Amino acid sequence: MTRTVLCVDTEGRVDDVAAAVEADESLTARTATTVEAARETLEAEPIVCVVTAYELSDGTGLEVVGEIRDVAPQTPCVLFTDVQPAEIDTASFEQSIVEYLNRSLPDARDRLTFVVNDVIDYSAQASFIRPDDEDERLETLAKYDIDDLPIEDSFERLTDLIASHFDAAVSFIGLIEEEEENFLACHGGDLDTLTRENTICTHSMLQEDVMVVEDIMEDARFAENEQLQNLGIRSYAGANMTASNGQVIGQVCLLDHVPRSYDAEEQAELQDFAATAMEILELRQSVRDAERTEVAQ
Structure with a gap:
């Protein structure tokens, strides 16, 4: 059974991210170019991982993480971006499984499928998610x-x-x-x-x-x-x-x-x-x- 990954990025980049994900035969990609479209996909079908850029037309990757937490909190996320970690509010990652991968690294595209599979496997093995309260x-x-x-x-x-x-x-x-x-x-x-x-x-x-x-x-x-x-x-x-x-x-x-x-x-x-x-x-x-x-x- 293939694993369905949601790729969220701008229109000019999302297809390239999806192609990188599907380089692994065990993965199949869905795409979205906005935070709202990402939410709709998460609600509509089982997604095992989300790969998202930081800068989107209607928001940021942090908002995608928020949608994951609200809609499908067990779903892990890879923040695939060239924005530096120091510029990202990592406190927003609490109660979510989030991995950071700098897309400007020379081998980032090749490493993406490894990171995706790793966070999926970790999520499956991790203890259940507890409510914030x-x-x-x-x-x-x-x-x-x-x-x-x-x-x-x-x-x-x-x-x-x-x-x-x-x-x-x-x-x-x-x-x-x-x-x-x-x-x-x-x-x-x-x-x-x-x-x-x-x-x-x-x-x-x-x-x-x-x-x-x-x-x-x-x-x-x-x-x-x-x-x-x-x-x-x-x-x-x-x-x-x-x-x-x-x-x-x-x-x-x-x-x-x-x-x-x-x-x-x-x-x-x-x-x-x-x-x-x-x-x-x-x-x-x-x-x-x-x-x-x-x-x-």
Whole structure:
């Protein structure tokens, strides 16, 4: 399977960069000449790496890095430019995998494919990406007495309903803890926990909207995930469970054993189910807090 690389540069230079990338038979190039076009491509198809110039017609390479962080934060980036590092705000690279390659070097074009493959491999091996406010998110999650709350039956009924509504093989509700995802209820599967680097929800929770992966085998982020393959998962849709303070603590998800898509209406319905799961959790916690207050008095 070839790796798709997005090359972002000016109209006069982008084709040359794409040709350099495709000198490696394992790589195929897509091109964009603006920050906005780069974002649209990142949203439209699985990209395993971005190679971007610094100076673009509608912005800079730093803005491309920002789009990567917002749209596909797991995607590594190579800043391929003759602008010197001292002139670039490298603080903007935080929470992103970014490599710098000076294109004015004599062998820069030949080295580009080596650097691209290197950052792709590093990204695949690196630990999962955590939200910028991970500490606050975990503090929010810790406020819920999950082990003591009477939510199992309610969540089991909810996942049964969700699976039936979407005619999906598997539906689950999972809370995303520090190192793993803890499945509170699951229809159609025997899921207990998965490490965060092995669960798609690690990526889904970073998106504001519902995340859909129509075919996992065609998505470079997950195609080689043996855990997902062992579970027979081919498609995924996940919606955030968001606490009242805006922190995402879990996901309500659909899995299927065949590739499938979800239209805008279905995605909105899945988000509604996630809101319902959050409301159940909030209600049970409120009742538990009230009981403790009465005992204390």
